[in-house]
Amino acid sequence: MTINTFLNTDALPYCKGCGHDLIARNTTKALVKLGYDPLDVIMVTDIGCHGIIDKCLNTHTVHGLHGRSVALGAGISFGDIGPEKKIVVFIGDGGTTIGLQHIMEAARLNLNMTVVVHNNYLYGMTGGQTSGLTPVGFNTTTSGEGNPFAGYDLCALSSAAGAAYTARITGIGDISDKLVAAFAVKGFSLIEVLEICPSYGVKLNPKRKLAEIIEKAGKPLGEWTQDREAFSAVQGRKTQDLLAKVHPVKKSFNSYLKTPMSMVVSGSAGEGVQLAAGLISKAALSSGLHVTQKGSYPVTVGVGFSTAEINLSPQPIHFHGINVPDMALITSADGLAHNRKRIESMKEGMLFIDSSLPVPATGAEVIQHDFRALGARNAAIFSVFFFALKTGIISTEAIFKVIEDEGKAEKLPIAKIKEALALL
Amino acid sequence: MQENNKGKRALVDASRLIIESMARAGADAFIGYPITPANLLYQYGSQRMPLMLAAPDEITTLQWMTGLAAAGKVPITATSFPGYALMIESVNMAYMMELPMVIILVQRLGPATGTATCGAQGDLSLLKGNISGGHPMPVFCTSNFEDSWTLSAKAVETAIKLRTPVILLTSKEEVMTTKSFDMDALPAIELVERKYYDMQCDGKYKSYKATDLVPDFLPVTQSKHQVRINASTHDKEGILQHSNEEAMANTQRLEDKIRHKLFEYTLYDYHEVKEAQKLVVAFGITAAAARDAVKELEKQGEKVSLLIPKTMIPAPEVYMEIMDSYAKVVVAEENINNQFSDMLYGIRKPKNHHFVGALGKMITPQQIIEEVQA
Ligand SMILES: Cc1ncc(C[n+]2csc(CCOP(=O)(O)OP(=O)(O)O)c2C)c(N)n1
Ligand code: SF4
Ligand SMILES: [Mg+2]
Numbered sequence: 001m002t003i004n005t006f007l008n009t010d011a012l013p014y015c016k017g018c019g020h021d022l023i024a025r026n027t028t029k030a031l032v033k034l035g036y037d038p039l040d041v042i043m044v045t046d047i048g049c050h051g052i053i054d055k056c057l058n059t060h061t062v063h064g065l066h067g068r069s070v071a072l073g074a075g076i077s078f079g080d081i082g083p084e085k086k087i088v089v090f091i092g093d094g095g096t097t098i099g100l101q102h103i104m105e106a107a108r109l110n111l112n113m114t115v116v117v118h119n120n121y122l123y124g125m126t127g128g129q130t131s132g133l134t135p136v137g138f139n140t141t142t143s144g145e146g147n148p149f150a151g152y153d154l155c156a157l158s159s160a161a162g163a164a165y166t167a168r169i170t171g172i173g174d175i176s177d178k179l180v181a182a183f184a185v186k187g188f189s190l191i192e193v194l195e196i197c198p199s200y201g202v203k204l205n206p207k208r209k210l211a212e213i214i215e216k217a218g219k220p221l222g223e224w225t226q227d228r229e230a231f232s233a234v235q236g237r238k239t240q241d242l243l244a245k246v247h248p249v250k251k252s253f254n255s256y257l258k259t260p261m262s263m264v265v266s267g268s269a270g271e272g273v274q275l276a277a278g279l280i281s282k283a284a285l286s287s288g289l290h291v292t293q294k295g296s297y298p299v300t301v302g303v304g305f306s307t308a309e310i311n312l313s314p315q316p317i318h319f320h321g322i323n324v325p326d327m328a329l330i331t332s333a334d335g336l337a338h339n340r341k342r343i344e345s346m347k348e349g350m351l352f353i354d355s356s357l358p359v360p361a362t363g364a365e366v367i368q369h370d371f372r373a374l375g376a377r378n379a380a381i382f383s384v385f386f387f388a389l390k391t392g393i394i395s396t397e398a399i400f401k402v403i404e405d406e407g408k409a410e411k412l413p414i415a416k417i418k419e420a421l422a423l424l
Numbered sequence: 425m426q427e428n429n430k431g432k433r434a435l436v437d438a439s440r441l442i443i444e445s446m447a448r449a450g451a452d453a454f455i456g457y458p459i460t461p462a463n464l465l466y467q468y469g470s471q472r473m474p475l476m477l478a479a480p481d482e483i484t485t486l487q488w489m490t491g492l493a494a495a496g497k498v499p500i501t502a503t504s505f506p507g508y509a510l511m512i513e514s515v516n517m518a519y520m521m522e523l524p525m526v527i528i529l530v531q532r533l534g535p536a537t538g539t540a541t542c543g544a545q546g547d548l549s550l551l552k553g554n555i556s557g558g559h560p561m562p563v564f565c566t567s568n569f570e571d572s573w574t575l576s577a578k579a580v581e582t583a584i585k586l587r588t589p590v591i592l593l594t595s596k597e598e599v600m601t602t603k604s605f606d607m608d609a610l611p612a613i614e615l616v617e618r619k620y621y622d623m624q625c626d627g628k629y630k631s632y633k634a635t636d637l638v639p640d641f642l643p644v645t646q647s648k649h650q651v652r653i654n655a656s657t658h659d660k661e662g663i664l665q666h667s668n669e670e671a672m673a674n675t676q677r678l679e680d681k682i683r684h685k686l687f688e689y690t691l692y693d694y695h696e697v698k699e700a701q702k703l704v705v706a707f708g709i710t711a712a713a714a715r716d717a718v719k720e721l722e723k724q725g726e727k728v729s730l731l732i733p734k735t736m737i738p739a740p741e742v743y744m745e746i747m748d749s750y751a752k753v754v755v756a757e758e759n760i761n762n763q764f765s766d767m768l769y770g771i772r773k774p775k776n777h778h779f780v781g782a783l784g785k786m787i788t789p790q791q792i793i794e795e796v797q798a
Contacts, residue, residue, distance in 0.1 A: 039647035047656075054652065055663045060644040062494060062653040063664065064487070065517050071484045075491015078453075078477060081645045102487070105480050233475070240471050242444040248432030248607055281435060285604050291435065294601040296541060299460075318568070318712040320601055321786035 006031055006038050006058050013052050017202075019171040019195025020050045020118055027088065027116060028057075030179035034086075041086045044073040046099075048092035049125045049197075050118040067091075067099030070106050070115055077111045078233060086183065087113040094123040096154060097132030103154075103190065107161035110187040111231045116179070117154060117190065120197040121213075128200025135217035139204040151217065158190045159224045165189035167223040170210060181223070187230030194221075253398040255287040260313035261393065263327035264342065266335030267380045269297060269306045273335070276380035277308030282406075283388070283398035284312045292320040305338035312393065325349065328364065329387055331371045331379040333357060352387055354379070374416050385417055389424060396421065433604040438572035439464035441610070442528060442592065442599070445573045446500055447472045448613035449580035451526065453492050453499040455485045457507060460540040461596035462530040465502035473500075482507040486514030493523035494653050496643035498584060502528035505547055506537055512554050515589050517655040519555055519678070522632070522639060524583035524590075526576075531595040531708075533784055542784055543596035545708050545758040551591055551737060552767050559679045562586065562689060563737035565593040567711035569605050572598070575691065575734060577613045582689045584616050586681055587638050593736060595758075597709045597786060623648050631662040632674055637681035683738055690740040693732040700727035702796055703750040705743075707733045707764065710756045710787050717792035728796055739768055747777075754795045756780035756787050 006028035014021045031041055041059040045051040047066035054061040064072045073089040081087075096103065096117055103115065121138055123129045128141040133154060137146040155166040164187035169178050171193040182191040196202050196210055205213070214221065265280070267273045274295050281293045292311040298304040309322045323342070326349040330336050336343075336357050343351055347363040355368040367390065371383040388396045403409055443454075443465060454469030457479050470476045475497065479485040482503060489499035503511065508529055518525060529551075533542040551563050562582050564575045576592060583590040621629055621640035629649035632639050644651045652662025657671050665671035695718065706714035711732045718730045731746055733739070747753050747768075753776055755765050762779040769777075780787055780795045 037647060039650060042644045052664065054654070058650065060651045060653075061662070062491075062644065064490070064521075064655050065513060068483065068487045068514065068517075071487030072491045072494075074484075075488035075493075076495050076644060077491070078475065078488060079492050079495025079497055079643070079645060081495060085645065101480060102484060105484060237474055237476070239447075239474055242440050242447075242468055242472050243607070246434045246436050246440070246607065248434040250432060281602065281604075285433060285435060289604075290433070291604040292601055293435075293603075294597070299540065317603070318715040319786070319789050320597070320603070320712065321788060323785075323788065 007056055008058055009056050012056055014049060015199050017198040018049070019120060019193070019197070020053070022171055022175070022195075023050070023116060023118055023193050024053050024056070026174065026176040026179055029176040030183055031086070033176060033180050034183055036086055040084050041088060042073075042076055044069045044076070044087065044089045046089070046091040046095035047125070048094055048118070048123070050090050050092050053090065067095040067097070068102060069095060070099060071102035073113050074102065074106045074111050077113050077231070080233065088183070089113060089115045091115060091117055092124065093117065093119040093121060093131045093133035100132070100152070103158055104161040107158045107163035107188050107190070109231050110162055110164055110228050112187060114182050114185070115190040117192040118195065119192050120195045120201055122197060122200055124197045124200065128197065128204065135213060137216060138213065141200060141204065151219070153219050154192055155190065155219070155224060159226065162228060163188045163190055163226070164228050164230065165223070165225050166191070168192045168194065168219060168221050170214065170221065171195035172210070187228055249282065249285045251286060251288040252401065253283070253287040253395055255284065255289050255393055257289060257312060257314055257393050260311060260315070260317065261327065262322040262325045263310050263312075263329065264307055264322065264325045264339055265310065265329045265380060265384070266305060266307040266339050267331035268334040268376070269302050269304055271306070271332060271376050272378060272380040273306040273331070274308055276384040277310055279381065279384055279399050279402055280310055280394065282402040283394045286398050286401065287394050289314060290317050292317050294320070305334040307335065307338055327387070328352065329380075329383045330354060330357065331383050336360070350391070352383060352390070374413055374420060378413060381412060382417060382420065385421055386424070389421060433606050435602050436569070436605050436607070437464065437599065437602045438566070438569055438594070439599045440468055441569060441572040442576045442594070443468040443472050445576035445613055446526060446580050448615065449577035450584065450616040450618070451498045451500045451580050453477070453489070453497045455479050455488050455499055455501050457482050457485050457503065459504045459507045461532055461600050462502040462504050462528065464599060465528055465530070469500065469502065482510040483514055486511045486518065489525045490514065490518045490521065490523055493518065493525055494521070494644050496645060498524055498580060500526045500528065502530060504530050504532050505534050508547070515561070516555055518589045519559070519561055520655045521653050522587040522678070523653070524587055526579045526583050526590050526592055528592045528594065530599055531593065539784070541596065543709060543758065543786065545595060545710065546763070547593070548736060548763040549766060551593070557675070560682045560738040561589060561591065562682060562735070563591040563593055564691070565708045565734055565736045566598060567693070567707055567732045567734060569603060570609060571734060573610045573613075578689060578691065581616045584618055585638070585688070586685060587641060588682065593708065595709045621649070630660045632658065633660045634677055634681070637677060637684060686735070686738055686740055689735055690742065691734040692740070692743070693730070693734070694746060695730040697727050697729045700729045701751040702727070703729045703731060703747060703753045704756065704792060704796060705731045705733070705747065705753060705764070706756040706792070707736065708757070710758055713787050713789045714756055714792055716789035717796070720789060720793060721796060726796070733764070744768060750776070752776050752778065752796075754778045754780060754792060756792050758782050758787055
């Protein structure tokens with residue numbers, strides 16, 4: 001194999017003297033040294049001068065967005081790709097700046113890929129502007145008096161994130177062995193190659209030599225390794241058929257409901273509201289009714305109100321929104337506050353409200369009861385039984401059956417509920 | 425469907441139906457980033473997909489998906505506007521690269537973070553123009569649980585067959601509500617058969633040489649033919665070009681394949697009532713209210729037809745043909761700017777068109793009835 005198995009031309013598309021040329025040639029040379037077949041190599045290139053190399057390569061080439069090439073390469077590495085494959089990402093200091101998160105992530109997961117950072121200290125393609133890797137004091141087209149800030153230490157960052165291998169080298173001479181060292185790593189490797197862009201960097205920083213710039217930048221050349229297991233895709237992951245546990249409910253009870261009915265069940269977080277609403281829904285389903293149910297709660301789900309909206313109907317339900325409900329079950333002050341307006345708008349129907357709460361002005365028939373008698377945690381559940389007993393829309397037997405079928409009997413104070421219901 | 429399900433209803437949510445349907449159609453990877461109201465989809469995706477990855481942000485989500493698609497997978501994700509906004513440049517990338525994937529976009533109330541737990545239908549206009557150049561990207565919108573099942577599979581099929589990202593548009597109230605549902609109503613979902621370039625073919629494989637508008641696919645994981653995937657303007661081979669003839673023809677083809685094959689994925693419900701002079705048009709969450717409204721109007725002796733568009737983008741001609749044949753058209757959608765009509769007619773809507781909108785709450789059947797009778 002010669003270097004030409006990877007390159008289809010000797011004329012690479014860079015300005016004369018650009019360090020990108022040296023990196024491209026040495027990359028292909030290193031891949032030859034490692035014995036790769038060109039079509040076992042997937043080259044992912046970023047947007048920037050370094051990225052226009054694609055057309056010269058005999059490998060697979062993937063050319064994406066500015067700064068995202070590492071994430072794109074990561075995506076490929078998650079596919080079923082064999083160990084004989086090599087993913088190489090070409091990115092600049094600019095792409096590194098905008099897409100730093102992607103490098104950290106690939107390093108953290110120790111993905112099987114090598115990132116070759118073409119650090120020419122500025123955005124070459126767009127005219128030589130300052131990047132996050134531009135060293136302090138370095139002149140660019142947007143910092144004529146020298147960059148006031150120091151650049152990132154990309155190797156230290158990547159290493160801290162978990163890269164198996166990082167290296168910072170000067171882009172002068174034959175660097176193929178250094179690239180071989182990076183390519184041969186199992187897991188994530190990143191090699192930062194330092195260079196000066198002749199068109200902007202050299203022009204704006206006359207008389208400065210690369211070695212001196214590197215020294216002033218204070219980011220040492222070197223190699224950093226850590227012994228880490230490389231990422232391996234989880235094969236044969238157990239997957240569930242999502243419908244396997246969706247159990248159709250047999251009609252075992254009856255309901256006298258002839259027209260649609262809407263209700264809200266509302267109380268405080270942690271007081272069983274959603275569970276209680278679920279009992280109504282399932283009991284209604286086993287009574288031959290059509291049902292919709294949805295919950296609403298504050299963003300911090302563990303505090304404040306918890307409301308469930310339920311529609312029951314003997315016919316299929318399309319629209320499931322509830323403005324003014326036919327029934328309201330309110331078991332705490334949080335629940336009342338959240339539904340006060342709706343309750344006040346009720347012109348008919350029924351309001352079941354805990355006896356500790358003030359009764360709002362409403363056209364609904366008001367039924368007060370001590371729903372919290374069996375403890376706050378059982379308030380909503382008890383109210384549901386109470387509702388069933390008082391209205392008969394669903395039967396208490398249907399609710400008990402749901403609890404039994406779902407194996408929830410142990411977790412709920414069934415005996416106490418039965419006792420309390422017997423007293424009514 | 426299992427035998428013992430026959431004719432019996434179960435409590436289920438649409439998120440579950442969407443993910444299961446996509447898996448059966450051939451989606452095999454879920455990349456997730458949490459966002460309300462798409463979290464249930466993420467949870468189900470993580471349980472159902474052979475490959476599941478938690479991305480650190482939504483740009484990464486789309487990049488990982490695209491990489492997976494280049495490797496031959498069919499990835500999906502679910503998000504809402506804030507996440508989708510971050511994805512847009514990468515969606516353009518996948519569109520240009522011609523790699524299949526489905527993004528489930530669950531609408532919530534905006535602008536910006538807006539209200540995470542409040543539904544809305546406010547993102548159609550964004551989807552209409554989110555590919556630079558104004559090129560269409562297929563968007564399907566579910567109108568009920570049956571759609572959550574069948575359209576989801578159709579979205580996967582369209583993504584694979586047209587080699588494009590596809591949006592399944594839904595909303596908070598649709599994917600976070602549990603309903604009793606007859607599981608027997610769900611038809612079987614076929615695994616979408618993927619067409620690959622014939623590896624035995626002599627001659628050079630060109631990544632973007634199309635037969636019948638869509639290029640034959642080969643993953644970057646095989647080692648027989650060179651694959652060039654490119655998000656910059658490119659020729660048939662996938663090589664970057666400025667704007668030469670071949671490259672412009674390629675970009676033109678991106679538009680053409682979506683438009684010319686629209687007949688393969690035009691889906692809508694049309695309840696045509698004989699002699700009706702009035703038509704109600706609604707999609708997504710508002711379709712439920714429209715169905716109720718039309719039924720109620722029928723009961724009252726009014727003759728009213730109903731159109732429920734499901735293929736939103738590109739908009740099939742037939743919608744306008746249907747709408748043009750009525751004396752009065754009432755379009756209902758949960759926004760305040762009538763994005764559907766805007767998409768079809770621009771700012772100058774036909775004089776016989778009436779709009780029912782809402783902000784921060786669902787449109788009720790009553791609102792539609794009132795507008796029809798006004
Ligand atoms: C999202 C986005 N922002 C900005 C650009 C414009 N852009 C193109 S190349 C580039 C800079 C490239 O610099 P670098 O990555 O250092 O590569 P170099 O040209 O120096 O090799 C920028 C900012 C872009 N393509 N995409
Ligand atoms: S502008 Fe600079 S970085 Fe770009 S090719 Fe020319 S010398 Fe290289
Ligand atoms: Mg640069």
